[in-house]
Amino acid sequence: MFTSLQFHLAGVFLKIFLRNRQAILFSLFFPLIFIGAFSFSGASNDQFTIGVTDESQSPFSEEFIKNLEQEEIFNLIEGDFESLQSSLIQGDIKGLILIPNNFKDIDNLGALKFYVDASQTRQVSVIQRAIETSLLSVERKIRNIEPLFDLQLEDVKARPQRYIDFLLPGLLAFMIMNLSIAGSGFNIVEYRRRGILKRLFVTPIKPKDFITSIVLARMLIVLVQLSVVLSIALFLLDITIIGSYLSFYLTVILGTFIFLCIGFALGSLAKTQEGIRPIVGLVTFPQVILSGVFFPISSMPEVVQPIVYSLPLSSVVSSLREIANDGVSFMAFSTSTIGVLIWVLISFVIATRFFVWKEVAK
Structure with a gap:
């Protein structure tokens, strides 16, 4: 279980984050700007x-x-x-x-x-x-000819789906990725630059305490900020989460863990803030474009779809969208859910492989 030391360190990292008001405002308003911009897009009555x-x-x-x-x-x-x-x-x-x-x-x-x-x-x-x-x-x-065929359209959906209903789970997954990688990868580089890691290395604090405290702090930050954005979308844009909120937030927690682990690996590879930015961009930017955040993966060429579906953000986006729009339970173990679980294991292995305490602290 978690120790008092880990909770104390998590509190310290939370205080560091709360002092950075610019990061708080950016991480909150950036998804809200997207939601506001696309809230009336894709309407069926466009002429x-x-x-x-x-x-x-x-x-x-x-x-x-x-x-x-x-x-x-x-x-x-x-x-x-x-x-x-x-x-x-x-x-x-x-x-x-x-x-x-x-x-x-x-x-x-x-x-x-x-x-x-x-x-x-x-x-x-x-x-x-x-x-x-x-x-x-x-x-x-x-x-004076009657039509030979008569086509009747019947909607089998429980409710009409707007583009904003499709977009919201993707934006939330995008938000999870940004907050998590920034919370682990960028922070490790910044702590190294400021000498915090070197000072922690000579203390009795173990690497697992350091990593666990960052995970706890960043998990709380992601859950709070995501809940704020989700609440605004639910009350102002009349969006409904069809599936279970338990399944939805379980996917959020696992997705946060995935990208935190990826962030630890990226932060271990880069030595400076200037060095980590292109590395993070190389990992995140293709996923934002390809992983179904703004448009369905099924609309892409069939040749690239298997590769796109294998991306970590694709698994998180698809799982959140299935729960929110189709009411699928996380415990149904759909293809997307299984993809999330597989990436939990892969990301953990990647993080433990690249995050070496002695090397990172140097």
Whole structure:
């Protein structure tokens, strides 16, 4: 069990952290800024503003425009071609449909032209499919043809999921990684620079007391700061954790342990603050981009997915997301949960391999 010496050292490290107000504010507000920025992203009612120039003024064109107006994803603006083309170039509208003069005779309908700036619009295929659907609807009405198939959409989710629901577990895992590596890796380098490790080395304090006290202090810091961010998200953004809070916080504790151990290893390799920054960046930055914090790993090329899933941050992100969004229990031992447990062992072995008390204190 923990000793009074370890608790005393943990209290000392907590006091050191609390004196650094800049680090406290940064670690709290950085995730909150992300959450605030993305809280209204990914809404299902986002519309594309589309310009329409009707040179035909025929019943066919009027029926076509009427069908487009019924599409929820479109916000139509009618006008002359030159002004709408200028709006398209400036980025005020996402596309421009030109209905030609000969869009009148059913036996000789002219081709519609769809102008779009593909460099500004990533959803060109979505807009094009909606336009083709409207054209098909007009054709059925003209020919008096009923659709052969009827597709009914039923949502099997217990609740609609917004992008912020997907994003929050990833940001919390990102927060865990930053706080943990900063609390072990950067602190070891700083304690070495200030001579604290050298003074501790000549005392009766054992390496396990030193490591345990840092783990206790940083674990408390992570749990408090993460709870603050999570509470703000729950009450202000109407986010619900479907799964058990016990499973959620158990994953948080294990994730913190993983990145603390990785931080100990990185802090042992680097000798100065200037030396540890690129090492930490080399380890953390690819994980932030690839580990599913901001977008699903399944959207990546299949060739790299096995490698990405094997990253420690990927396991923590996926496990937190399964618990928060799908209600999966930690004790269900899903693939993500098993990945977290495997990384607990791997990170502990890495930390004990690289963290040598005599070498670190030098």
